[in-house]
Structures are given as C-alpha cells and as structure tokens.
Amino acid sequence: MTGDILFICHRIPWPPNRGDKIRSYHILHKLRQIGNVHLASFYDDRDDEQYFEEVSSQLSSHYLEFRDKPAWRSAAEAILFNKPISLTSFASNKMQKWINNCMQGNDIKYIFIFSGQMAQFINLSDAHPPIIMDFVDVDSAKFASYAQEGNLVMRHIYSREAKKLGTFEAKIAAQAKVNFLVSEAEAALFRGQLSGKGANVMAMGNGIDHIFFDPESNYPHLDKNESPYMVFTGQMDYRPNVEAVCDFAQNMLPKIREQIPNTQFAIVGRAPTEDVRALSKIDGVEVIGAVDDIRSWLAKADIIVAPLRTARGVQNKVLEAMAMGKAVLCSALAAEGIDAQNGEHFMVAKRREDEADLAIKLLQNAQMREEIGSAARAHVIATYDWSPQLGVLDQFMQPDDME
Numbered sequence: 001m002t003g004d005i006l007f008i009c010h011r012i013p014w015p016p017n018r019g020d021k022i023r024s025y026h027i028l029h030k031l032r033q034i035g036n037v038h039l040a041s042f043y044d045d046r047d048d049e050q051y052f053e054e055v056s057s058q059l060s061s062h063y064l065e066f067r068d069k070p071a072w073r074s075a076a077e078a079i080l081f082n083k084p085i086s087l088t089s090f091a092s093n094k095m096q097k098w099i100n101n102c103m104q105g106n107d108i109k110y111i112f113i114f115s116g117q118m119a120q121f122i123n124l125s126d127a128h129p130p131i132i133m134d135f136v137d138v139d140s141a142k143f144a145s146y147a148q149e150g151n152l153v154m155r156h157i158y159s160r161e162a163k164k165l166g167t168f169e170a171k172i173a174a175q176a177k178v179n180f181l182v183s184e185a186e187a188a189l190f191r192g193q194l195s196g197k198g199a200n201v202m203a204m205g206n207g208i209d210h211i212f213f214d215p216e217s218n219y220p221h222l223d224k225n226e227s228p229y230m231v232f233t234g235q236m237d238y239r240p241n242v243e244a245v246c247d248f249a250q251n252m253l254p255k256i257r258e259q260i261p262n263t264q265f266a267i268v269g270r271a272p273t274e275d276v277r278a279l280s281k282i283d284g285v286e287v288i289g290a291v292d293d294i295r296s297w298l299a300k301a302d303i304i305v306a307p308l309r310t311a312r313g314v315q316n317k318v319l320e321a322m323a324m325g326k327a328v329l330c331s332a333l334a335a336e337g338i339d340a341q342n343g344e345h346f347m348v349a350k351r352r353e354d355e356a357d358l359a360i361k362l363l364q365n366a367q368m369r370e371e372i373g374s375a376a377r378a379h380v381i382a383t384y385d386w387s388p389q390l391g392v393l394d395q396f397m398q399p400d401d402m403e
Contacts, residue, residue, distance in 0.1 A: 003109030004036040004060060005397075006102060006129075008122075010090060010115040012043040012064060014051035017294075018235050018270075019316040023136065023182070023206055024114045030390045031112060034397050036060040038106060040099050040121070042067040042090065060106075063098040084164040086139060090117045103128075110397055116165070119172040132396060133176035134204070137312035138190050140166035145310055146239075166193060173199035178396050180204040182313035183337035204393070205339075206314045207386030210377070212295075213323035219295040227262040228363045231301035233294055233317045236272040240310040244331075248307045248355070249279045255356035257284055260363055265305075268297045298324040303362045303369065306334040307355055313337050319384055322346065322376035327362050327369040329355065345379045346372065 009024050016025035031037050039055065039062040046066070055062055069089060077088035099121045102108070112132045113119050116139055122128055140162045147158035173179045173190070174197055181187040184203040191201050211217070232248070234241040245267050253265050263284055267276060270290040280287045291297055298304065304321035311333035318338055321328045328346040330338075335348045342348040347362060349355040362369055 003107045004038060005031050005034065006038050006040065006099070006106075006108045006111045007031060008099065008111065008113045008118045009039065009041040010118050012041045012048050012051070012055070014048060014055060019206075020115070020136065022316055023134075026207060026386045026390060027112070027114065027134065027393075030393060031397075032058065034393075035109065038062065038102050038108075039064075040095060040102065041065075042092075042095070044068070061102065063095065063102075065092060065095055067092075082164075084161050084168060086117045086161065086165050087120050087168065091120065096121055113172075113176075116169055116172065119168075124171065124175045130177040130396075131172075131175060132178055132180075132393070133172060134180045135169065135173075135186075135190065136180075136182050138169070138181065138186055138193065139312075140169055141189055141193070142310070142312055170194055170197060170199075173197070173201065176200070178202055180392075182206055185337055186313050202392060205389045206316060206319065206384070207389040208316070208319040208323050208380055208384045209386070210323045210381045210384070213298075213320050215299060215325045215377075217295070219293045219299070222296050222300045224300060225264060227264050228260055229264050229266065229300060229302050230256075230305050230359065230363075231266045231268055231297055231303075232305050232307075233297065233320070234269045236267065236269040236276050236289075240308050241269070242273055242276055243310060244306070244308045245279065246275060247309060247352075248305060249282050249285050252307065252356045252359065253282065253284055256359050256363070259360045263363065266297065266301070268294065294320070295324060298326055301326060303359065304328045305355075305359065306330045307349070307352075308334040309352070311336065318346070319380060322373075323380045323384075325373040325377040327372040328376065329358055329362060331355070339383055340376070340379055344372070345376045 011020055013021050013025035013028050016022040037059050039059050042065050044067050074085050074089040078085040108129050111129050114134045116135050143158045144162035147155050178200045181190055181203055187201050187203040232245050249265055257263050265284055266286045266288055268288045268291055272287050272289055277287050279285045298321055304326045306315055306318050308331050314337040315334050318328055330346055330348050332348055332350050340346055347358050349358050
C-alpha cells in the first residue's frame with residue numbers, strides 16, 4: 001500500500017473513556033486496517049499526554065495540540081469573522097499548517113474528518129482527496145433545541161450558532177464522498193435539513209466492547225449498598241448530562257424516596273460542575289466525580305438511569321450499562337438512537353413524569369431487573385459489536401484504493 005489516510009479529529013482518541021473518544025478510537029483502528037494513518041487532533045486534558053507514546057507507535061505521523069482557547073476569545077472571533085463559535089473554538093494556525101504540510105508531503109488517498117468543526121481545516125475550493133465525513137450528531141440541531149429555552153440573550157446566541165453551523169454543515173456535506181451520522185434517526189434529520197441538496201448521508205452506528213464491559217470480567221468490585229442504588233454515568237460538565245441529573249435529583253428522587261426510603265442516587269463522571277456538586281446537599285444524592293473504572297460503579301448499581309432531556313444520536317452510557325447486564329431506565333430521547341425493545345432490553349419513560357414510577361417499579365422487583373439485564377447483555381452482544389457497525393466503511397474505503 002502506497003497511499004495514506006489523514007484522520008482529523010477534534011479530541012485525541014486515547015484513552016477511549018468517553019462517548020466521542022470511544023467512537024473515534026474504534027474508527028481509527030478500523031482505518032489502520034485499510035492504510036497508513038496520519039493523525040491531526042486536539043486534546044484538552046493534560047492527563048492524555050501519558051498516551052502519546054502509544055499514539056506514536058501506531059501511526060505514520062501525528063500532530064497533537066493542547067486546546068485551551070478561552071471562550072471569550074472564541075466568541076469574539078466568531079463575531080469578527082462572522083463564523084459559528086463551534087469553528088472559532090477550534091481554529092488554529094498551527095493545526096492548519098501541520099495539516100497542509102502533511103497533505104503536501106504524503107500520498108494522502110483519503111481524508112477522514114471526525115466531527116464537523118474539524119472540516120474547517122480542508123480548503124474545499126482546492127483539489128483534495130475524497131473526504132469521508134463523520135458528523136456523529138447534527139450539532140446545528142442541538143443548538144437549535146437550546147435556542148428554544150433560556151433568556152433572550154442565550155436564545156439569540158444559540159439561534160445564531162444553529163443557523164451558521166447548519167450552513168457550514170451543508171457546505172461540507174455537499175463536498176464529502178459520504179457523510180456519516182451515529183444513527184438512522186440523526187441521518188434522517190440531517191437529510192431533512194439538507195432538503196435534497198444531493199449529499200450522500202448514511203448511518204454508521206456505535207458499538208460496544210462487550211468483552212471489556214462484562215459483569216464477569218476483572219475489575220475492582222465495590223461493596224453493595226444495603227439501600228437501593230441508582231447510578232448515572234457521564235461527562236459531568238456536558239450540558240445535557242448536567243440538565244439530566246439536576247432535574248432527576250431535584251424532582252424525581254424525592255418521589256422515589258417517598259415510596260422507597262433511603263434510595264440513593266450516585267452521579268459518576270469527570271468534571272462535575274458547581275451545579276452538579278451542589279446536588280450532594282439533597283438527601284440521597286452522592287456526587288462521585290471521576291473514577292478509575294466505570295464498570296465498578298455500573299456493577300454496584302441496582303439500576304442505571306439515563307434521564308436525558310436533550311440527546312443526540314446513540315448514548316454510549318446506555319450501551320455500556322446494558323453490556324454489564326444492568327436494567328437501564330431511559331428517557332425517550334436517551335433511547336431514541338438505540339435498537340432495542342422497551343420493556344425487554346431496557347425501560348423507557350415516554351414522558352418525563354413517568355420516570356419516578358418506572359424507577360420504583362424496577363427497584364421493587366429484583367426478578368424484573370435480572371431479566372431485563374440478562375436480555376440487555378445478550379442483545380448488545382448480538383447487535384452492537386464494533387466490527388459490523390464500522391463495516392459500512394468498506395463500501396467507501398478499500399485497501400486496493402490505496403495502491
């Protein structure tokens with residue numbers, strides 16, 4: 001193979017310990033089966049630097065840039081240059097220079113772009129190799145949903161972001177060989193936004209490492225609580241996660257504890273915001289923060305809750321819990337991108353106000369929890385292995401194309 005692949009990513013795929021990094025990690029390993037890979041990526045956590053040696057050993061070349069641009073500067077640049085903040089937040093002359101040099105100095109046959117904002121580093125007006133675009137989610141739609149609430153200033157900011165980012169997404173989509181979204185629901189949404197502009201839009205789902213997320217695998221085991229124990233997992237400075245745990249702790253947990261006193265709700269995940277940390281003042285709430293092994297906390301739980309009020313695509317937190325054989329209670333939005341049956345593989349609260357009643361039902365019925373958890377793990381193994389999920393790439397990228 002003489003040709004190479006340039007992989008442009010908004011966050012270093014190592015370690016695969018959060019939703020976007022899990023997906024990009026597995027995609028990158030799939031690309032390495034096709035050809036030599038050059039990686040251009042940002043990182044925003046100094047702890048990730050311990051993985052640089054592993055990155056170097058697996059790639060033909062790489063450029064990793066620490067991203068610490070303050071929000072005020074990104075906003076100022078967005079206004080000055082009439083761009084969406086999503087782009088100016090990641091704009092970098094150093095990143096641009098490295099990507100330009102990589103493309104000039106190597107026989108790049110494909111450009112794989114992970115996350116829409118990173119497409120700004122390819123000049124679409126110049127000749128370029130075929131672009132494989134993974135938007136993952138329709139970010140412009142996320143900002144449009146944010147624009148429906150909050151004060152007038154924030155509504156204006158989010159509305160502006162949705163419009164400008166949507167225009168950019170459409171421009172990229174028209175140029176790409178294929179545009180991937182994480183679920184068919186997201187793909188259909190994006191096709192609707194493009195309104196027949198001829199872009200090739202397909203779903204490429206997420207998978208789950210069901211060997212790692214196995215209740216019988218080797219991980220530290222925590223003591224079980226005597227009291228009923230509910231767990232939420234996620235990056236706890238991410239707005240949809242913050243909204244979910246705040247509403248659940250403040251409005252659902254008290255109703256649950258009326259029926260099942262001493263029920264505990266643990267919030268597990270990195271970087272809890274001040275609002276999240278404040279929830280620990282509520283009876284029954286534990287804010288755990290970052291943990292060494294998320295499996296320990298999934299195993300400790302009686303049920304896993306995913307009461308998201310805003311959600312896009314496929315929720316890895318739900319797949320991980322299902323793989324660990326746990327009964328998962330999801331909001332309708334959290335369940336939307338997951339191919340599973342309500343009542344068999346997980347429980348879905350079709351209305352927000354149903355969440356407390358369904359949580360009580362699960363916590364009071366150990367046999368139901370066991371049956372749903374067992375069915376969930378079997379379903380994940382059968383449906384969500386990474387290899388078939390990423391097999392769609394074979395339609396667009398072949399080793400023979402690299403000659």
